[in-house]
Amino acid sequence: MRRADEKGAALLTVLLLVAVMSIIAVGVLDDIRFGVRRTANATGQSQAQLYALGAEELARVRIARLARLDSGRTTLKGDWNGREFTFPIENGVMTGRISDATGCFNLNSVAEGRGDRLVRRELGVRQLVILLGVLGVPQGRGQTLADNLADWIDSDDIAIGGAEDQDYARAAPAYRTGGAMLAEVSELRAVRGFTPDVYDRLRPFICAPPTTDLSPINVNTLAPDRSALI
Numbered sequence: 194m195r196r197a198d199e200k201g202a203a204l205l206t207v208l209l210l211v212a213v214m215s216i217i218a219v220g221v222l223d224d225i226r227f228g229v230r231r232t233a234n235a236t237g238q239s240q241a242q243l244y245a246l247g248a249e250e251l252a253r254v255r256i257a258r259l260a261r262l263d264s265g266r267t268t269l270k271g272d273w274n275g276r277e278f279t280f281p282i283e284n285g286v287m288t289g290r291i292s293d294a295t296g297c298f299n300l301n302s303v304a305e306g307r308g309d310r311l312v313r314r315e316l317g318v319r320q321l322v323i324l325l326g327v328l329g330v331p332q333g334r335g336q337t338l339a340d341n342l343a344d345w346i347d348s349d350d351i352a353i354g355g356a357e358d359q360d361y362a363r364a365a366p367a368y369r370t371g372g373a374m375l376a377e378v379s380e381l382r383a384v385r386g387f388t389p390d391v392y393d394r395l396r397p398f399i400c401a402p403p404t405t406d407l408s409p410i411n412v413n414t415l416a417p418d419r420s421a422l423i
Contacts, residue, residue, distance in 0.1 A: 244282055248287055276291065311346055325338060337354065340353060341385045346375065377401055
């Protein structure tokens with residue numbers, strides 16, 4: 194015959210097994226739920242990328258059509274600069290805009306080189322100082338800002354009038370220079386001296402394409418309110 198305390202131990206064992214199985218079931222369901230969510234996110238991301246590639250291809254077709262109008266120069270003929278175009282997609286529409294990329298100062302042009310070997314470019318630095326001056330930044334401060342940007346982008350740790358890793362290491366929180374081209378204009382806010390006021394003044398006139406080429410300004414497409422770039 195079973196003792197009464199043995200019946201209690203059996204019940205406790207059953208309850209323990211049920212608790213363990215419940216925990217395992219919850220873990221499995223969570224894994225399934227997160228797996229479904231990851232799959233949906235990956236699908237959405239792939240779909241968005243394909244939509245973007247489609248918009249890019251449509252823009253290429255439009256640009257090629259414009260180029261056939263005058264292969265010698267790019268003008269505003271056809272009212273294309275800044276104009277939006279829309280095309281349908283599943284359950285909605287997608288809107289794109291074609292703009293002339295020559296109507297801005299290339300921040301990466303304060304350096305030159307390729308890959309991880311970037312050095313200061315004096316002409317690009319000088320052009321940025323002039324642009325800052327036109328926008329009302331005193332020459333001395335403008336020179337310091339341009340030097341800071343060149344030191345931020347170049348590959349070495351030698352400060353040439355600007356600031357390098359050792360200077361940013363004293364900030365709170367501490368961080369380091371990029372040592373690479375800017376990928377986006379907003380990165381300029383991390384460079385020493387580019388306060389919100391200076392950034393707001395510069396923002397309409399600057400860009401950060403993935404190249405260190407000097408900024409080619411096309412006067413045929415330049416809007417009057419961007420004449421400071423000349």
